[in-house]
Amino acid sequence: xxxxxxxxxILAGIVALLLALFQYKFKVKSMSKQYMLFTFLRFITIFSVxxxxxxxxxxxxxxTTVKPKLLVAVDNSNSIVQLKQDDxxxxxLKSIRSNSELNEKFNIEYYTFGTTLNVTDxxxxxxxxxxxxxxxxxxxxxxxxxxAPTILITDGNQTFGTDYEFSSYxxxxxxxxxxxxxxxxxxxxRQLNVNKYAYLxxxxxxxTILVYNGKETVNTTFTVTAGKQxxxxxxxxxxxxxxSEVLQFTLPANHVGLSAYKAHLKPxxxxxxxxxxIKNFAVxxxxxxxxxAIISSYYHPDLxxxxxxxxxxxxxxxxxxxxxxxxxxxxDFHLVILYQPNNQFKFIFDAIKTENRNAFIISGVQTDWFFxxxxxxxxxxxxxPQTEIYQGVFNTNYATFIVDDLDFESFPPLLSTFGExxxxxxxxxxxxxxxxxxxxxxxxxxxxxxDGRREALLLGENLWQWRAQSFINKKSFxxxxxxxxxxxxxxxxxxxxxxxxxxxxxxxxxxxxxVIKAQFFNKNYEFDGRETLQIKLKNKETGEETELPFVLxxxxxxxxxxxxxxxxxxxxxxxxxxxISKSGTFTILEYNVExxxxxxxxxxxxxxxxxxxxxxxxxxxxxxxxNDLISNKKYATIQKxxxxxxxLIDWKYVLGIIVFCLSLEWFIRKYYGLT
Numbered sequence: 001x002x003x004x005x006x007x008x009x010i011l012a013g014i015v016a017l018l019l020a021l022f023q024y025k026f027k028v029k030s031m032s033k034q035y036m037l038f039t040f041l042r043f044i045t046i047f048s049v050x051x052x053x054x055x056x057x058x059x060x061x062x063x064t065t066v067k068p069k070l071l072v073a074v075d076n077s078n079s080i081v082q083l084k085q086d087d088x089x090x091x092x093l094k095s096i097r098s099n100s101e102l103n104e105k106f107n108i109e110y111y112t113f114g115t116t117l118n119v120t121d122x123x124x125x126x127x128x129x130x131x132x133x134x135x136x137x138x139x140x141x142x143x144x145x146x147x148a149p150t151i152l153i154t155d156g157n158q159t160f161g162t163d164y165e166f167s168s169y170x171x172x173x174x175x176x177x178x179x180x181x182x183x184x185x186x187x188x189x190r191q192l193n194v195n196k197y198a199y200l201x202x203x204x205x206x207x208t209i210l211v212y213n214g215k216e217t218v219n220t221t222f223t224v225t226a227g228k229q230x231x232x233x234x235x236x237x238x239x240x241x242x243x244s245e246v247l248q249f250t251l252p253a254n255h256v257g258l259s260a261y262k263a264h265l266k267p268x269x270x271x272x273x274x275x276x277x278i279k280n281f282a283v284x285x286x287x288x289x290x291x292x293a294i295i296s297s298y299y300h301p302d303l304x305x306x307x308x309x310x311x312x313x314x315x316x317x318x319x320x321x322x323x324x325x326x327x328x329x330x331x332d333f334h335l336v337i338l339y340q341p342n343n344q345f346k347f348i349f350d351a352i353k354t355e356n357r358n359a360f361i362i363s364g365v366q367t368d369w370f371f372x373x374x375x376x377x378x379x380x381x382x383x384x385p386q387t388e389i390y391q392g393v394f395n396t397n398y399a400t401f402i403v404d405d406l407d408f409e410s411f412p413p414l415l416s417t418f419g420e421x422x423x424x425x426x427x428x429x430x431x432x433x434x435x436x437x438x439x440x441x442x443x444x445x446x447x448x449x450x451d452g453r454r455e456a457l458l459l460g461e462n463l464w465q466w467r468a469q470s471f472i473n474k475k476s477f478x479x480x481x482x483x484x485x486x487x488x489x490x491x492x493x494x495x496x497x498x499x500x501x502x503x504x505x506x507x508x509x510x511x512x513x514x515v516i517k518a519q520f521f522n523k524n525y526e527f528d529g530r531e532t533l534q535i536k537l538k539n540k541e542t543g544e545e546t547e548l549p550f551v552l553x554x555x556x557x558x559x560x561x562x563x564x565x566x567x568x569x570x571x572x573x574x575x576x577x578x579x580i581s582k583s584g585t586f587t588i589l590e591y592n593v594e595x596x597x598x599x600x601x602x603x604x605x606x607x608x609x610x611x612x613x614x615x616x617x618x619x620x621x622x623x624x625x626x627n628d629l630i631s632n633k634k635y636a637t638i639q640k641x642x643x644x645x646x647x648l649i650d651w652k653y654v655l656g657i658i659v660f661c662l663s664l665e666w667f668i669r670k671y672y673g674l675t
Contacts, residue, residue, distance in 0.1 A: 005056045012054060016047035034672065041665040048658045062642045068147045068635045070106035071171070072096055073135055075154035075178070077114045077127040082275075082595050083155055085178035086125050088619055092153050092176050093121060095623070101630050105637070111139070128562075130154075131161035136169040143171065149614070149635060151625065155179040156601030162475065165604045172614035174629070176622045179600030185214035186598055187238070187265050188276035197314035200287040203250035208279075210245045210265060212238035213598075221266045222247065226259060253285040258506050258587060275595035280566075282507045282589060290316045290492055291332055295323055295348065296339035298366065303339060305464035310488055312481040323348060335360065335492040340461065341375075342368035349375040358454045358491045364461030365415055378450055379427075379457065382419025389413035390460060392431035392444045396554045399527030400428045400447050401490045402503045402517045405554075406479055409434065411469045414444070414460025421459065425450045433459070447490070454491050499523075500580045502573050503556075507587040514561040514588060518550060518573055520580075532576040533557050540568040566590030 020043035024035045074093055080086050093110075096102065112118050113135035114127020132154065139150060152175045158164060191209040198204035210222060217239040224232040231252075236245050253259070260282045267274040294306055307318040321329070323344040330336070330351050337360040338345060352359055363372070365387050373380045391413045394405040408431060420442055427448035433440045447456045470480035503517040520531040533550035550557035550573075566588045574581040602616075609616040617625050629635065 005054065008054045009051065009056060012050035013047055016043050016050060019043075019046050034668075037668070038665055041661045045658055045661040045665075048654055048661075052654060057645050060644045062644065064640050064642065066638045066640055067105065067107045068149070068637070069143060070102070070108045070629070070635075071111065071139055071143065071148050071150040072108060072121070073111045073113055073117070073139065073150060073152050073154075074121070074123060075114070075130060075132075075152075076112035076118075076123055076125055077130040077159075078125055078595070079130065079155055079157050079159075079597050080178060081125045083179045083597065083599070085155060085619075086123070089125075089153055089178055090123060092178075092619075092622060093123070095626075096151065097121075099626050102626050105630055105635070111135070129159045130157060132156070132158045132164040133162040133167055136164060136167050136173075139171070140169055147171075147635060149174060149629065149632075151176060152605070152608075153178065154605070155597065155599075156605040157597045158601075163604075165607050167608065167611075169608075169612055171612065173608050173612045174614045174625055175605040175609055175616045176625065177600050177602055177605055177616060177618050179597075181599060181602050181618070183213065184272045184598050185216075185218075185268060185270055186273060186276070187212055187218075187220060187267060187271060188273075188596065189263055189265050189279045190244075192263055192279045192281055194281050194283060195314050196284065198253040198283050198285050199289065200253055200256055200285055203252050204283055205248065205250050206232075206281075207246070207248050208263060210236065210247065212243045214238070214243075215240045218268055220268070223264050223266075224251070225262050225264065231261070251283075253283065256285050256287050259283050259285055260507075260587060260589070273595075273598045276597075280589040280591055282587060284506050286315055289314075290334050290488075292316060292318045292335045292337065292488065292492070293326060293329070293333040294318060294320045294337045294339060295326055295341075295345070296320070297323055297342060297344050298340075300339065300461065301464040302362070302461060305467050306337065306339075306484070309467060309477070309481045309484045312477065313485050316485075316488065331355075335488065337362065340364045340366045341372055342366070343371045345371075346375075352453075356451065356453045360456045360458075360487070360491050362458045362461070362463070363417065365417060366461075367417065369417065378425045378448060378455065379421050379423045381417070381421045381459075384417065384419045386418035387415060388418040388435070389415055390444055391434040393434045393439050395429050395432060397527070398428055398430045399519060399521070399555045400430075401486055402501065402519055402556045403430065403483060403486055404479075406470055406483055407473060408466075410473060412462070412465040414466075415462050416444075416460040421457075423448070447487075454493075456487060456491055500573065500575060500582050502582045502584065504584060504586055506585075507589060509589050509591055514564060514586075516559050516561060516571075516573075518557045518582075519555070520557065520575055527555060531578075534574055534576060535559050536572045536574070537561070537564070538570050539565070540570060542567070564588055 020039045023042055024039045072093070074089060080089055096108065102108070110121035112120055112123065113130075113132070115129050115131060117135045117138040139148075149172045152173055154175065155178045156175070188211050189208060190211045193207040195204055206224070208222075212218065217237065219235065219237050222234050222236055223230055232249055234247065238245070251261070260280065263279045263281065265277045267277045271277075292310060294303055296303055303320050307320060310316050310318050319333075327347065330348070335358055336348065336352070338348065339362050341349075341361065351357070361372075363381075369381050369383050373383070392408040392411060394408050396405070423446070425448055427443070427446045429443040429446050431443065431445040433442045433444045443457070444460060445456065445458045447454065467477060467480045471477050499521045501519045508514045516535065518533055520528050520533060522528045529552055535548050535550065537546045537548070538544070548559050548561075550559045568585065568587045570583070570585045572581050572583045606616050615628065
């Protein structure tokens with residue numbers, strides 16, 4: 001406490017005493033015990049009031065003990081069951097939970113992981129894929145500023161994501177390795193690559209990688225069948241030195257629609273795991289391709305990105321042309337993308353109006369808005385020499401077609417001409433402009449339909465950066481390419497809008513989420529979230545029928561069918577309140593990547609433990625992990641001190657003393673009849 005405050009308190013005591021003595025001493029000639037009590041009570045009252053006015057500060061030291069964290073992450077994927085290690089995983093988890101010394105030293109927090117990290121210790125072993133790296137990254141984000149050694153109970157087999165062997169995880173990892181470490185003789189189809197689409201009467205390429213694990217020379221046969229018909233076959237010999245084979249061949253596309261195939265590598269008599277000898281795949285055969293033209297008067301990275309993104313769907317072919325090169329070819333294309341148009345595009349706009357064609361216009365700092373404003377009656381943009389950058393904000397109420405938010409706010413801003421755009425026709429905003437921290441009502445990407453044609457307007461260049469950021473976010477270009485594909489599909493279509501739209505794939509791999517989406521529109525073609533949609537499914541092989549409701553999510557209805565068995569299904573989506581329905585078929589391919597493993601990946605788990613200064617343990621000796629963690633002095637309980645400064649005015653009992661003294665003095669005076 002400062003010296004100045006102490007002096008004030010002493011002075012307050014003197015003043016309080018003088019005032020109390022003046023109140024009672026000088027009014028009577030002699031001090032009785034009664035008046036001495038009054039003087040004391042008045043002194044306490046005045047002194048307490050003066051103390052509250054001075055409000056001295058007191059420092060309070062609070063000591064707390066903080067135990068280190070211990071993270072337990074258990075592999076909840078289906079490979080644990082395939083390796084018959086589910087009971088061992090549960091036993092290891094139970095041992096950790098029941099070890100009193102370990103629980104006394106650590107605050108233990110439990111997680112499971114498969115595709116993602118989950119806060120739970122409930123084990124189902126139903127996850128269809130394993131991403132160890134993603135689980136470690138999530139734990140790193142949560143406990144980046146804490147001491148948190150990690151026990152990883154897993155077989156170490158990862159099916160997708162970044163290789164965890166190269167993880168930058170900062171905490172020590174102590175893997176408990178589930179699975180047999182013995183090496184068995186095994187044949188497997190390691191990988192099979194095939195395009196999703198093929199064109200009628202053409203041949204489509206197939207590439208497969210076959211792997212042998214063993215020392216003796218063996219003979220086997222690789223076949224591909226379509227139903228009961230064998231469409232490809234080859235005899236293969238493996239040895240200890242020739243332990244892999246890459247086959248490249250072509251198959252004919254003879255009929256339109258979905259064609260399902262089964263690749264089979266004949267197993268050896270002594271082979272333990274035969275599930276990895278089979279891979280199912282499918283190809284959708286189409287009889288025509290969609291031709292799209294990107295027209296630009298100058299070169300820009302966006303052009304190549306758009307071509308790459310759109311052509312990720314084999315049904316689409318993209319040509320990049322200058323305005324002068326398309327005069328005689330315009331009728332060859334289903335859609336034209338006009339990149340930063342200027343007066344060189346005059347005849348193209350005339351043709352679009354004459355033939356009532358759809359278009360996608362992308363503007364930027366090179367766009368001639370004097371020209372563009374004169375070419376359309378649908379909108380008009382302010383004309384300024386200034387430029388600005390805008391981020392995109394997804395409109396969750398967008399209902400023209402089904403599209404998902406790609407986390408657009410994490411994408412780099414697009415470069416655009418400063419100013420507002422005014423629409424003279426009804427339009428739907430897909431992305432709003434965001435300037436700094438301000439989200440505006442101005443569209444960055446909008447779609448509209450007028451005079452029987454469809455058009456989209458994007459107000460910004462450097463779209464290539466969005467695709468790159470999407471890859472950083474998702475470790476894949478697929479999400480961005482699907483977004484562009486849906487936009488192009490909407491613009492290229494000439495079909496009249498229907499009130500019930502169902503979005504689904506022709507076939508799904510067994511490891512992927514089988515999600516069907518739908519939109520329902522009222523009679524004015526406005527999205528209606530009040531309708532109840534039901535889907536009726538029929539398994540064509542077994543005849544079993546299932547009916548499930550759709551769930552409303554943002555601007556569409558969704559139903560998750562990931563629980564279905566691999567088979568061919570026909571379905572009907574029906575609106576409950578109106579006589580509107582849509583039907584279709586899809587196929588779920590039989591493939592479980594978690595069944596492809598024979599034993600634990602000991603090598604990678606050992607490398608992870610060594611890299612993070614941890615230690616790995618086999619099932620036969622994992623009990624020693626408890627002594628190692630308990631005796632490790634790096635994981636010590638820390639005593640933390642917290643110093644707080646508290647003013648006297650915050651101490652409520654001082655007010656209680658004042659009230660008590662005044663009340664007691666008043667009561668005694670009244671009792672003795674004093675005024």
